[in-house]
Amino acid sequence: MSDLALTPGVKDMFVERGRLFFGGTLGRVSARIGILAVLLAAWQYLPGPGMRFWASDPLSIVSALVGWIVDGTLWRQLLATLTVMSTSYALGCAIGVSVGLAFGLLPRLDKVMSPFIFAAYALPKIALAPLLIILFGIGVVSKIVLVTLVVFFLVFSSTIDGIRDTDPDLVRALRLMGASRFELIRKVLIPAALPWIFTSMRIAVRYAFSNTLLAELIASNSGIGYLIAYHSGIYDAAGTYAAVLILVILSVALTEVLTRVEKAMSRWRA
Amino acid sequence: MPPNSDATMDAAPKIQLIGASRDFEARGRRVQALQPVDLSIQPAEFVALVGPSGCGKSTILNMVAGLLGPTLGRVTYDGASVTGLNRRVGYMTQKDTLLPWRTVEANIRIALELKCRPTSRTDATAKVAQMIELVGLKGFEHHYPNELSGGMRKRVALARTLIYEPETLLMDEPFAALDAQLRLVMLDQLQFLTRLRKMTVLFVTHDLGEAITLADRVVVMSARPGRIRTIRNVPIERPLDVFKARFSAAFGRLHEELWDELKDEVTKGTDL
Amino acid sequence: MAERTAAGDGIVVWRIAIALAIPLVWEAAWRLTGSTWISSPSLVGRRLLGWASDGLLFNIATTVEEIVTGLAIGAAGGVLCGLVLGRMPVLAGILRPIIVAFYSVPLIALAPLFIMLFGLGRMPQIVLVGIVVFFLIFFNTFAGAEAVDEELILALRLMGASRGEVFRKIIGPASVVWITGGLKVALPYALVAATTGEMLGSRGGIGFLLNDAAQQFDMTSLYAALTILMLLGILASGSAARLEHWLLRWRHAAE
Numbered sequence: 160m161s162d163l164a165l166t167p168g169v170k171d172m173f174v175e176r177g178r179l180f181f182g183g184t185l186g187r188v189s190a191r192i193g194i195l196a197v198l199l200a201a202w203q204y205l206p207g208p209g210m211r212f213w214a215s216d217p218l219s220i221v222s223a224l225v226g227w228i229v230d231g232t233l234w235r236q237l238l239a240t241l242t243v244m245s246t247s248y249a250l251g252c253a254i255g256v257s258v259g260l261a262f263g264l265l266p267r268l269d270k271v272m273s274p275f276i277f278a279a280y281a282l283p284k285i286a287l288a289p290l291l292i293i294l295f296g297i298g299v300v301s302k303i304v305l306v307t308l309v310v311f312f313l314v315f316s317s318t319i320d321g322i323r324d325t326d327p328d329l330v331r332a333l334r335l336m337g338a339s340r341f342e343l344i345r346k347v348l349i350p351a352a353l354p355w356i357f358t359s360m361r362i363a364v365r366y367a368f369s370n371t372l373l374a375e376l377i378a379s380n381s382g383i384g385y386l387i388a389y390h391s392g393i394y395d396a397a398g399t400y401a402a403v404l405i406l407v408i409l410s411v412a413l414t415e416v417l418t419r420v421e422k423a424m425s426r427w428r429a
Numbered sequence: 430m431p432p433n434s435d436a437t438m439d440a441a442p443k444i445q446l447i448g449a450s451r452d453f454e455a456r457g458r459r460v461q462a463l464q465p466v467d468l469s470i471q472p473a474e475f476v477a478l479v480g481p482s483g484c485g486k487s488t489i490l491n492m493v494a495g496l497l498g499p500t501l502g503r504v505t506y507d508g509a510s511v512t513g514l515n516r517r518v519g520y521m522t523q524k525d526t527l528l529p530w531r532t533v534e535a536n537i538r539i540a541l542e543l544k545c546r547p548t549s550r551t552d553a554t555a556k557v558a559q560m561i562e563l564v565g566l567k568g569f570e571h572h573y574p575n576e577l578s579g580g581m582r583k584r585v586a587l588a589r590t591l592i593y594e595p596e597t598l599l600m601d602e603p604f605a606a607l608d609a610q611l612r613l614v615m616l617d618q619l620q621f622l623t624r625l626r627k628m629t630v631l632f633v634t635h636d637l638g639e640a641i642t643l644a645d646r647v648v649v650m651s652a653r654p655g656r657i658r659t660i661r662n663v664p665i666e667r668p669l670d671v672f673k674a675r676f677s678a679a680f681g682r683l684h685e686e687l688w689d690e691l692k693d694e695v696t697k698g699t700d701l
Numbered sequence: 702m703a704e705r706t707a708a709g710d711g712i713v714v715w716r717i718a719i720a721l722a723i724p725l726v727w728e729a730a731w732r733l734t735g736s737t738w739i740s741s742p743s744l745v746g747r748r749l750l751g752w753a754s755d756g757l758l759f760n761i762a763t764t765v766e767e768i769v770t771g772l773a774i775g776a777a778g779g780v781l782c783g784l785v786l787g788r789m790p791v792l793a794g795i796l797r798p799i800i801v802a803f804y805s806v807p808l809i810a811l812a813p814l815f816i817m818l819f820g821l822g823r824m825p826q827i828v829l830v831g832i833v834v835f836f837l838i839f840f841n842t843f844a845g846a847e848a849v850d851e852e853l854i855l856a857l858r859l860m861g862a863s864r865g866e867v868f869r870k871i872i873g874p875a876s877v878v879w880i881t882g883g884l885k886v887a888l889p890y891a892l893v894a895a896t897t898g899e900m901l902g903s904r905g906g907i908g909f910l911l912n913d914a915a916q917q918f919d920m921t922s923l924y925a926a927l928t929i930l931m932l933l934g935i936l937a938s939g940s941a942a943r944l945e946h947w948l949l950r951w952r953h954a955a956e
Contacts, residue, residue: 271719275719372807373810376812376813399817403811514859544866545863
């Protein structure tokens, strides 16, 4: 870029200094802390009595949160959410990959069914929640079924895509070498599908998370989602925001963990 | 009338580099990319810069275009120092920076859409049509860059650069990515267009043959950190037949001379 | 989406066969067992017809209106913020982790919060859809604006373009690729958001119909509502894909 500035005036130097400072780590962190501090202060002191009912304030929120930490509510609900999430995830992935492989290896089946799968995909799975409640009642089972379905669909369609995407030249080359159908599957198709499968499993974690929460909103009496629904239902603003805070922290933690795992895995693979 | 340094020494140079050098900061160290260089380019002159990779030829172009400033020395255009983007030049790079979402016609037209040179719709359309014809792309007006071959994209880039009639043309290995035949075709077209408009051209290439074919003067640069090793006039009548140029005796002699100089520098570069 | 393969006709025949078989088997199951849990295509069809003359349009319109309004606001805000922040690297650097944090939160889970704040009605859904769409589009636009090829910008500036012209002629169009990518994801997502909000607390919309049917254990209405929802979902994904194809014709041109 042009560094041909005419003799820099005082204002330019000031702007340049500012740019340099805030571009650096220290500057950025302090800027963030500054912004957050200002926002929190505004939240705490600005709203009038009418607004206060809806907006609550940071101190009350934190105290509600601390109360939950102490009386165990936080841990109970957290555990509930994580249990449902991981169980469904594991089930969904396992079933998704197996059925996906089956479909993928029978290309005819896959092609015939694709518009139906597309239609099923288009339905927001959360809409099945009321149906599942009728079938399984309010509780863990309906949540797990729902989230498993979601994860299944994702992994399933990615697995099929992965197999479909295999380089035909590769298949031809191995066929010419004399590979049997079984060997082809093992040595070419499955390895080719693996990146797709892994990618979808990564994405599925986030879907498992969000759908678990949604299921808890609609159909349950435990979990973080339930916490949010309960407190908003009784117009407890502080409690609601506290639950949302837990959600935010959990989400960020989950994303961090995922990122670390991904980095570790790609090192191992590459 | 082929310009050579004797006849036009009295006229004011269009571009001048006076002791211009350029350093870069790389990983905390100061690296000199270009040693102090003195170069004078007359109006309507075609000058080729040849040299090994990293010799600073692109840096010279960037300084004339106003994208960089010289660390030491001066770069002037029309007598005045270059400060900021030099809008009187057209710059054609190796990458054809066409806007992929615009058709050929729209891409060429863009320079005329800018507020700095208001052009009426009818004028612009006429000029674009003329330009398309000139570069031989008639019939492809409504194609997208995606649909064109590399050579065609280069022609669009050329058209786009020339349409607003810049008085000077800076070219940085524009035809490097084309195959040999296409390159000759483009050189031919370039010769025609630049002579037609009496443009001053600064042409960077690593192909000595290309340089001798079109240039009035060839500047050979040394390996990094670059400096001018030698400047030679090209004693060949212009305009010439681009396709047959290589077979003339004058071409061969000059090529041999300059190649000796260039070869030295190229091998120096590869030993690093 | 049409797949023309060598065995083209065979596949189409199979599809038609299955498309017919599913409702037939379903109908048969109902007639055999007489179970109200299963219901049947004929019953569902009749329910849909009944609804058609009694409020179905209103409910569909409610859901669609929520989606469109939220989409418009969210997309507009997302594009604006994305473009601006995309070209202000310092501010972007400061705000980045905060933005990423928000992005990782499943925003639809905030539906009850909005219902508490805005009451029962369309507002909470509109706000929910708006926020969800905003973040999706913002992120995409931001990435797009940051990633614009600097050489394109340089080329135009040398021609004499002003900052504003660079923005309008390069950064804007270049970001469209990313924005449409965001829209493709946002549209179906908006449907989910609107439906969820309606299921939780609303007096209109398809989500409401669904919930209402479930609360009364009315399976036929439940399946009917699901059918409508599926059709809406297909419409949403389909139109988003169409839009992308049209906006990005210069990409497909060579095919």
